[in-house]
Amino acid sequence: MKNKPFSIRERIKSFSYAFNGLRLFFISEHNGRIHLVAAVVAIALSFYLHLSTFEWIAILSVIAAVLIAEILNTSVEKLADLVSTDIHPKIKIVKDLAAAAVLIAVILALAVGCFIFIPKLF
Numbered sequence: 749m750k751n752k753p754f755s756i757r758e759r760i761k762s763f764s765y766a767f768n769g770l771r772l773f774f775i776s777e778h779n780g781r782i783h784l785v786a787a788v789v790a791i792a793l794s795f796y797l798h799l800s801t802f803e804w805i806a807i808l809s810v811i812a813a814v815l816i817a818e819i820l821n822t823s824v825e826k827l828a829d830l831v832s833t834d835i836h837p838k839i840k841i842v843k844d845l846a847a848a849a850v851l852i853a854v855i856l857a858l859a860v861g862c863f864i865f866i867p868k869l870f
């Protein structure tokens with residue numbers, strides 16, 4: 749396949765599609781709103797507790813990991829629903845696997861949050 753010539757306009761368009769995805773995630777998805785609120789609370793607490801640079805890096809990394817996992821999970825769910833609206837064992841496996849990725853990211857975020865915040869709060 750022949751590569752298209754590089755175009756700044758096309759690159760900017762790609763960014764606008766990505767930002768549209770982010771907007772859809774936070775506006776139309778319940779889980780997106782829950783994760784947004786959790787991220788805002790964690791960031792506010794981090795400012796309040798004057799985290800070190802490395803603690804900030806850890807908190808921002810786990811927030812990003814959860815958001816990335818949830819966005820991919822949402823995207824897989826939408827695609828799976830388009831492939832088949834019927835109950836199908838393969839769709840179940842695909843959706844459960846995508847949900848497992850979110851679960852791992854959330855467990856990691858909770859663990860990092862506990863390690864960093866609990867000693868500073870109590």
Ligand SMILES: Nc1ncnc2c1ncn2[C@@H]1O[C@H](COP(=O)(O)OP(=O)(O)OP(=O)(O)O)[C@@H](O)[C@H]1O
Nearest residue numbers: 779825832833834835836837839840841843844847
């Ligand atoms: N078409 C299907 N066939 C078989 N199992 C399904 C199907 N759709 C959903 N499931 C099962 O139900 C679970 C929940 O699916 P659903 O699409 O409602 O995800 P959810 O995480 O509840 O979505 P939401 O993002 O709306 O909270 C899946 O993990 C899967 O086990």
